[in-house]
Amino acid sequence: MTETGSGTGGAAMTEKRGNTCWVQCPKCSAWHHVAPDLLRSTHVKMHCPSCHFEFFAAEAQAVIDP
Amino acid sequence: MDKSLKSALPSLGSFLTGFGSESVVLRMAAPIATVHDITALQYALQEKKRYPIVFAEKPILSDGRESAFPVVCNLTASREVTAAALGVEDHRAFAKTYASAVGSPIAPLVVSRDEAPVQEVVQHSDEVNLLDLPALTQHVGDPGPYLTAAHATTYDPDTLVDNVAIQRCWVKGAAAMSYFPYPATHNARNMRKFWERGEDCPIAFWIGHHPLVLMGTQAKMGYPESHLSAAGGLLGQPLRVAPSVTHGERILVPADAEIVIEGWVPKDTFGPDGPFGEYTGYLGPQMIAPTCEVTCITRRQNAIYHDYGSGLDDMLVPDNMVMEGKLYAMVAQVAPSLVNVHVPTSGRRFHAYLQFDNPAQGEARDGLMAALSYRRVKTAIAVNTDVDVFEETDMLWALATRVQWDRDSIGVSGLSGSMLDPSLPKGARTTSKLGIDATLPPGEGAGPSPSLPRSRVPEDALERARDLLKSHSAEEWPLG
Structure with a gap:
């Protein structure tokens, strides 16, 4: 099959992929989405908008990092 | 005091x-x-x-x-x-x-x-x-x-x-x-x-x-x-x-x-x-x-x-109107036939509609490139003065009837853009943009425009029709 997308990247350029990182609060299990910088940070905690618990990425119940 | x-x-x-x-x-x-x-x-x-x-x-x-x-x-x-x-x-x-x-x-x-x-x-x-x-x-x-x-x-x-x-x-x-x-x-x-x-x-x-x-x-x-x-x-x-x-x-x-x-x-x-x-x-x-x-x-x-x-x-309108002022100043410098600019709230801050009065060959495209250099503008569309840039059905009609995509679209990649654009790939620091020239070919001399005339009814007939409708209530009629 011939790629119809423009550019030189073929499938890599034309396939759509998710771009949003999610974390699950270790206290209340609610999910919220965070910027990649915050996900990688070791000095700024994330803040759960649901229960206001603050935690580092390593403490998250689960992480989605596409 | x-x-x-x-x-x-x-x-x-x-x-x-x-x-x-x-x-x-x-x-x-x-x-x-x-x-x-x-x-x-x-x-x-x-x-x-x-x-x-x-x-x-x-x-x-x-x-x-x-x-x-x-x-x-x-x-x-x-x-x-x-x-x-x-x-x-x-x-x-x-x-x-x-x-x-x-x-x-x-x-x-x-x-x-x-x-x-x-x-x-x-x-x-x-x-x-x-x-x-x-x-x-x-x-x-x-x-x-x-x-x-x-x-x-x-x-x-x-x-x-x-x-x-x-x-x-x-x-x-x-x-x-x-x-x-x-x-x-x-x-x-x-x-x-x-x-x-x-x-x-x-x-x-x-x-x-x-x-x-x-x-x-x-x-x-x-x-x-x-x-x-x-x-x-x-x-x-x-x-x-x-x-x-x-x-x-x-x-x-x-x-x-x-x-x-x-x-x-x-x-x-x-x-x-x-x-x-x-x-x-x-x-x-x-x-x-x-x-x-x-x-x-x-x-x-x-x-x-x-x-x-x-x-x-509440927030888009004043911001977009300010953008219109800035874009007008930027585009008019390179495209003097520019008449008006609209940054519609439907496009958030990413779309700009440019209206030109019989632009010369290449002028609308010059204007599009100027508009695309504005960081937030992701798509710019150029039309003539017979298209109302404040009516989106008019804009879509111009796109449907005046554009050959391979001739009239200008795609540019690697420009600065809004990093809040949800469509950006993860980690991207630049964006791709599109200019669309939906203007008619420029007229030559005093003769008719070298394009199909737009269908219309006489203005006096339209006025009579509007008067006729004044005596009827439109509220109960079917919506489109």
């Missing part, structure tokens, strides 16, 4: 008084919650395509208290009302007028503190309580109340020139909030300069003023250039400013604003900010942001709190 003169000066209060009729201002006398309900009211109005200014007299705070301050929102949700603030009768003529006014800046007038209504009440450190302000929690997923109409004012430590920008703040405590200056902004640049000197960044946020001042201070300026002078250009008179209590003459604040929050952005101190409902209509992710320590709040005795509904026409 003469109190009657004070009230005659341009301010949020004087503007509201001028639009006191019920057809423009919706006064909500009943209590209404600052958590979601005021914003929901804006959504409900937008569903009806109605845009009165909303004046909530009794906002209820998240802890159940009634706020001492009323909330105004939807202040600039209507293009008509916003244009009228500038004395422009037809909102479609705003771009040219704005470009001209901002191009003639007037330096601010410094008045003493006792001449500044915004300093009628001064609360120092221990008395400061941001939680008394009726800051709204707007959307599901916002972590708490946000200041959305806070005009962050800093200065360049090298030249002492001011910079003003609307930048959101999450109110986290009595004297603590996050502060999110987008990294590309001049305020962020000023902040980094102070930090590189090993100093905290002085800052003041002012809230509530006449729409001309709000839009003047949103003018896109070079660095460093004064937004206070741009506001004067739009006002047609010097903007009255007074020394801030914390920073003195280093940070001048509008004397006729409603509320000023003063403080410092501590060096290299960060915390989480967001998620937050952005102008794109999506909930932006939680990010790392600087913090702000508040030292002082000053206000009018009967201050009004102003909120912008983020992502609603």
